[in-house]
Amino acid sequence: MSFSGYDTSNGYGSYFSVLGSVTANGSGGFTNGTIDIDDPALGSALRSNYAFTHLPTSGTYNVTSDGRGTGNISVSINGTNVQFGLDFVLTSNSHGAITRFDSYGSGSGAIDLQSANLAQSSLAGSYAFGFNGVDSTVVNSLSTVGAFTLDGNGQITAGQQDFGDNGNSRGLRNLPISGSVLVGVPGSSQLTTSAFGFGTLHFDVWAIDSTHLKFIETDSVGYMEGDAISSTGHTSFPSGPLVLALSGEDVSEGPFAAGGLLMSNGTSQITSGLEDINDQGIVAEAPSVTGSLSSSGPRTVLTLNGIYNGILTNNTLGAASYTFAAYPYDGGAFLLEADNGAGSTFGISGGNLYVQSATSIEASQGYGLNLSGVNGNGEVDSIAQFTTSGSTMSGLYDANNLGYLVTGANLGTGSYSINPNGRGSLSFPSMQVNANSYIPALNSTLYVLDSSTALLLETDSSQLSIGTIQLQNPSSGSSMTQLSTVRPRFTIVNPVLSAHGSAHLKR
Known part of the structure; x- marks a missing residue:
């Protein structure tokens, strides 16, 4: 399992990440586990180093009939017991989305079934x-x-x-x-x-x-x-329709997330495209995106023209050209901005491209959802399971608003629609809330990756997040491997709500 986000153990907070393996014994126990933790806030609270390695761990879990689950893992660090609460949704018997679910932090990640006894030569x-x-x-x-x-x-x-x-x-x-x-x-x-x-x-x-x-x-x-x-056999930049996922910090050090669709000829050009962005609660669309690409070995220099990527002046977004280093793999490419903010501004962004193999998702099915982002409390991470029926949806969700927990709440009746290009909308306008809730509704733009998977970009003005939905029990052709790469680049910060209702950073 792996998850990362924002930790507040020392009262101030920092980025954290957890990675390791556990054995689920089939009767509600995690055994024989080993994890590593990178957590400056925890290290500061314990007056210790910030990286903890090879920690024995154990814990408990419970899975409900809809695939949602809760649990915990515990480790001992310098004689102090440290526990992480867990909340997850299974999408198959080998994969799921997971969030940290306790009062000391929040984050998102993935759980995956491991292959046993891999030989060195297999890599x-x-x-x-x-x-x-x-x-x-x-x-x-x-x-x-x-x-x-x-x-x-x-x-x-x-x-x-x-x-x-x-x-x-x-x-x-x-x-x-x-x-x-x-x-x-x-x-x-x-x-x-x-x-x-x-x-x-x-x-x-x-x-x-x-x-x-x-x-x-x-x-x-x-x-x-x-x-x-x-990336063996897939080091060339992909051609055809691509789904774009970006996130980072804008020039005022505020968080943003973006999604879009691009058409690549695979050799020299992004011939067409569009982008949607949520920058500190300001939502906009860049309807005409083009670009160029130049490859050398496994590295491609990708320039996208006409995209929003962090220029924000007086609450007005500005589109420009940005250059990224792109490294393709089987199913997509990793992206990192490599232009120091277009040469004149100090921007930070990165993300992924995903090969789009379908433009619709399977109907009347169960789906798992994971979103990770920010609101006025700070980091927010959500897990949900819902079932589609025609164009409507219903199910349950859990949310961690940086320690303020919402458990087993009703999503209400939602709806979704998808255009012929695979871009659409998904919303739950009347979610059940409690004293720990931050938003009463969820609105998002979606981009279909394949018939079982879609990228989500939240488009609410008081919360922004990015994540995925995935069909439960999908075919082997789904984008399961790539899902864990959908992580926001702004979880290292602690945003607070400004007067005009959008998220700003507090450093």
Whole structure:
């Protein structure tokens, strides 16, 4: 399991991430677990280091008939018992979405069934990766994307990497990588570049299977967590219709999230597209997006023209051209802004592209939902299960408004519609609320990835989030592997509500 978000253990708060494995014993117990934790707030509260590795863990869980579940995991750190509450929804017997669900923090992630006893030789091949977190200041965002090729002994034979350190990418672009990725429980990795101030980064690695690896940083250089996905045979930039997911901080250090559709010719151009954005509660559409791309090895330089990506002046959004480093994998590509905010502004953004293989989702079915974002309380993470019937929906949801918990609330009657291009809307206008609730309704734009999966962008003015819905018990052709890469890049901050009702940062 893995999840990341915002922790308030020390009364101030910081980014945190948890990654590890547990055994579900079938009768409500997590046993034989090992996890790593990156958590400056927790480390400060315990007067300890900020990275905790190889912690034995155990816990409990309960799963209801609709696939929703709750639980907890506990570890001992320097004699202090530390517990994380969990809330999740299963979408198959091998995958689910998970959130942290306690009064000390909130975050989102994934739970995946692991393949047992992977041989080192099974990892031979190429991977693209994307990691996010904070640098050694524990305040400034740090993200990296890249690609590497492994031999049968786990040694990196070729690779490239880009960094974005608090929006700065100067001298941090297209750097050669050396190092290793070794299997184990957990495995380990060293990634070495010439990036000033970084040098060799150390990670623990949990392999879900030979196509999907999870990384968490274990040194004090930074505190990042993320995914590496197989790119063997898929290092070329994808062609055809693509779904875009972006998030980050705007020029006023406020959070934003964006989604869209792009049409790629695979070699040189984004021929058409559109983008929707929610920037601090200001919602807009960029209806005419074009772009260019240039590839060298596993790295593509992607420029998108006419998109919203963090320019906000006097509550007015501005569209411009932005350049990203893109590293393709089987089913999509990792993205990281690589232009220092279009050369004149200090923007921070990143995300993913997903190959779109369908423009509608299956009707009259059960779906799991996970959204992660911000509102006036700070980080917010939601889990839900709903069933569609025609164009209407109903079900239950849980929400963590940075420690203010909503459990088993009714979504009310919702509705959705999808256009022929796979873009549509999904809303629950009359959700059940309690004293811990922050919003009484959920409105979103959706983008279909395949017949069982869609990206969601919340379009409410008092809360913004990004996430997914996925068919429960989908076919093997679903976008399950890529789902864990849909993570907002603004969970490192603690937003508060401004006078005009949108989310601003409090540092």
